[in-house]
Each structure stands twice: as structure tokens, then as C-alpha cells.
């Protein structure tokens with residue numbers, strides 16, 4: 227169906243601009259919505275107890291009947307991870323476009339969340355075109371730290387919108403499937419050209435070019451060749467080309483490989499099925515067999531390179547893993563970047579690994595990783611090839627976006643044609659681009675079975691509890707006179723040590739008794755007033771003797 231209307235399109239950013247993670251954008255055209263990526267992010271240190279962070283689905287919920295389709299640029303969690311939650315939320319069937327590997331990774335999530343019946347999966351191959359409703363999309367191959375990534379081009383009456391997805395321009399990718407520079411350049415010359423480019427800003431602060439994934443291969447090969455005993459290599463499970471290079475290094479050194487971990491098995495199985503990972507059956511052993519084999523003949527490939535506390539690698543570092551015991555003579559490779567925010571956890575694991583006596587190879591001291599995101603020269607090249615009239619940097623924290631905007635300026639896109647947006651921003655895409663009123667786009671927290679029930683208030687309490695602990699005071703009073711007839715029992719968690727600070731707790735009891743007595747004398751019998759008095763007295767006392775501010779919970783029982 228040709229584009230029929232000249233009315234402006236709208237872009238709504240629900241995640242991934244002004245932050246790294248939970249990428250999600252909505253393109254509205256002719257009253258229909260195309261959702262580009264539905265990602266999640268992982269909680270930062272100031273979100274105690276939170277499992278996952280989702281985009282705010284308020285906007286899509288309100289316009290659920292307008293959603294035409296979802297298109298996924300690639301299979302990373304920050305691009306597909308929240309889609310099962312979206313489906314559960316709006317509970318209607320959606321068309322989902324993506325490449326084979328992206329949809330294979332999605333499939334297992336859909337099964338897990340029991341929402342597979344809510345999607346109509348449309349497998350596409352880069353180079354193809356697809357039309358759904360008012361959206362004509364073209365898909366262009368890009369290289370990234372996962373196979374089968376793509377940029378998405380959508381036609382509008384004003385020219386094309388190009389969304390790069392996550393990309394780097396690797397001229398020598400492992401699978402020979404390079405970023406489709408020709409296709410990108412063609413977009414500039416087609417019809418009205420490219421009206422708007424949305425481009426990955428993750429590494430906009432990195433000068434030069436990213437190094438090719440291929441450079442990691444020889445480094446891994448040499449490490450494996452020089453290793454006297456077992457080699458354990460950790461990387462992201464979806465980084466199939468990295469897994470391939472570890473497999474190749476093992477094979478070249480006459481070692482078998484053992485895959486370890488649920489997500490590693492899932493990714494590897496999907497990639498082998500699709501022919502994206504080449505490993506012979508006889509080169510693979512089960513992890514249970516490893517301790518019966520000559521350690522010098524095995525490479526274990528696992529996840530946990532980000533210091534995840536319950537990952538196999540963390541357990542190995544603590545020498546608590548069921549099948550793999552690390553010690554002197556063993557070699558561990560953390561073949562991944564240090565994702566900002568994860569450094570303390572990674573360093574903890576690396577330190578623990580060194581303590582076992584093992585040889586450890588990790589970034590940045592060893593070149594065992596190549597980034598999957600374009601550095602400055604590649605970003606400039608993308609801008610120059612696509613020649614957009616307008617530019618919006620996406621996928622990055624504010625400073626990344628700002629640096630990317632500067633790069634755009636350097637290659638000739640005037641600042642007034644560059645919009646630096648944040649989550650919640652709405653942009654009208656007509657002949658001119660114009661920022662409209664912002665919409666609600668906060669964070670939705672997943673905690674256990676709850677989605678969105680834990681908000682800022684609960685988190686504030688958790689932070690307070692985790693910082694200073696809690697003191698519970700139970701007293702029983704006569705409902706008529708307000709006199710103390712039982713207690714007070716003072717119980718604390720995380721405030722002071724019960725035994726060594728017994729005197730503090732004893733004095734607290736004395737002060738509560740005094741406070742209740744004074745209240746009774748003043749004829750205060752209202753439980754909430756009693757609570758307030760007790761809280762005030764204890765707050766003052768605890769501050770005097772400890773300078774700490776525990777959460778004080780008086781429980782008043784009336785008889």
C-alpha cells in the first residue's frame with residue numbers, strides 16, 4: 227500500500243534515549259503505530275530488590291488498538307526483553323518482524339511467559355522489504371555483537387526514516403556479512419532521500435574506529451595455546467561470533483568445548499540450528515564429563531562475564547561450582563567489555579579468580595574483546611552515507627547523545643536540524659521536525675511476580691531500611707486509660723547488634739515506658755498519637771547515641 231497521507235508522522239521515545247537500555251520507540255503514521263524494539267534494562271545499585279526495569283507502557287496501552295506491528299532490530303535484551311511483558315499487558319495479537327536469530331531468541335522468552343499465541347512472527351532477511359498497514363519497511367544488514375542485526379528503514383511522505391539499531395562497521399566480520407553500506411547509501415538517493423536518521427550513540431565518545439571482531443581470534447588462540455590446564459572462557463551467550471572464535475581456538479589446539487549455563491545453551495542451540503555457529507558434535511562434551519577429561523584438552527564456555535553473582539563463573543571464583551574447580555594451572559578469560567555500572571561486580575569476580583591461583587585474562591589489560599558499537603569515525607561515515615536532513619541520536623546516555631550530535635554537526639548537519647531527546651519526548655515528523663509535549667515514560671519495575679506495583683515510594687523505604695535498619699516497638703495499652711499493660715518489646719534488624727548494644731535497647735525500652743506514661747497522664751489514648759510520641763522519643767534518643775536514623779515502627783495493641 228503506498229503512503230497515502232501528507233499528515234505528519236510522530237515519533238514517541240519510551241526508552242533508550244538519555245539512558246542505556248530498554249530501547250523502545252513508537253512511530254505513528256496515518257493513525258497506526260510501528261513499535262521499534264521493546265527492550266528492558268537491569269537495575270542499578272540504588273534499586274534494591276528490583277529484578278528488571280521495563281519501559282512505561284502507558285502510552286502503548288492507551289493506543290493498543292492502533293499498534294500495527296513491532297519490529298526488532300536485533301536480539302539483545304535491551305531490544306527484545308520487554309516484549310513478553312508488553313504482550314501480557316495489552317493482551318492482543320501483534321505482528322513481530324525480525325531476523326531469524328532475533329526471533330529464535332524471542333521465541334524462548336515468549337514460551338517462558340506463555341504469550342507465544344499473541345504474536346504473529348514475520349521472519350525477515352536483511353535486503354528485503356515488507357509492508358504492513360501504512361508502513362513500508364526495508365531491512366539492512368548491520369554488524370554488531372550478535373549475529374543477524376539490522377537497520378530499519380521506514381518510508382514517510384517526507385522521505386525515509388532510518389533507524390540504525392545497534393551497529394558497528396566491521397569490514398571483516400566473522401560471517402562475512404558486513405554492514406550494508408551500499409544499501410544505506412542507496413537510501414540517500416532513493417525518492418525523497420533520508421528525512422531522519424536515528425543512530426546508535428553508545429560509543430560516540432570513542433575516537434577512531436572500533437576494532438574488528440576478527441582481531442579477538444588470534445588473542446584467544448594464543449591464550450588457549452599457552453594454557454597448561456583447563457581454559458574457562460566467559461562471554462555473552464548471544465555473542466555467537468565470540469563463541470565461534472573460542473570454539474575455533476579450542477579446535478585449533480585440539481581441545482573439546484563444554485557449554486555451560488542455561489542462556490549459553492539456548493543461544494548456542496538456536497545459532498547451530500540456523501547455521502550461524504559451526505561446531506562439530508564430536509568437539510562438544512557435556513559439562514558433567516569435564517572432570518573426567520584431561521583438563522589440558524578442554525575449554526569451558528560460559529556466561530557470567532559481567533560478575534553476575536549466581537553465574538557459573540562467580541561460583542567457580544568462589545570454588546563452589548559443581549563441575550569445575552579452578553586453581554593454579556587453570557586459565558580464565560573474560561571475553562567481554564566492562565559494562566558501565568557492572569565494574570564493581572566484575573572486579574570482585576576477577577579478584578576472586580586471581581585468588582584461586584588461576585591465570586586470568588580480561589579487559590582492558592588484555593585485548594580479549596572488541597566492542598559491538600560504532601566509534602566516532604564509523605558514526606560519521608553512517609551520517610555521510612545516509613545524508614539525513616534531520617538527525618536524532620538514540621541509544622545512549624545524555625553525554626553520548628550530545629557527543630553524537632556534535633559529530634553530526636562536524637559532517638554538515640546543522641545543530642538546528644539535530645534533536646537531542648530524552649525518554650518521554652514526542653517529535654512531530656513533518657517537513658520540519660518539532661518537539662511536542664512530553665508523555666509519561668518513567669520506569670516500570672519488575673520485582674518477583676509484581677510488575678509496576680513497586681514504585682519510587684517502596685524503593686525509598688527499601689533504601690532507608692538497607693541504610694539504617696528497622697526498630698519495631700510493640701506495646702500493649704489499656705484502651706480506656708492509655709496505661710501500659712504489656713511490653714515494650716523492642717526488636718531491631720540492621721540497626722544495632724542485639725547483644726553488644728543491649729544497653730541502648732534497654733534504655734530505649736525505658737524511654738518508651740516513660741513516653742507512654744506521660745501520654746496516659748495527658749489522657750492521650752488515641753493509638754496513632756501514641757505511635758507518634760513513641761516514634762519521636764526513639765528517633766531523638768537513637769540519634770543522640772548512634773547518629774543513625776533507623777525506620778521506627780511502633781505497634782500499639784489495645785486491650
Ligand SMILES: [Zn+2]
Nearest residue numbers: 302304305392
Ligand atoms: Zn542495545
Ligand SMILES: [Zn+2]
Nearest residue numbers: 300302370392
Ligand atoms: Zn545490542
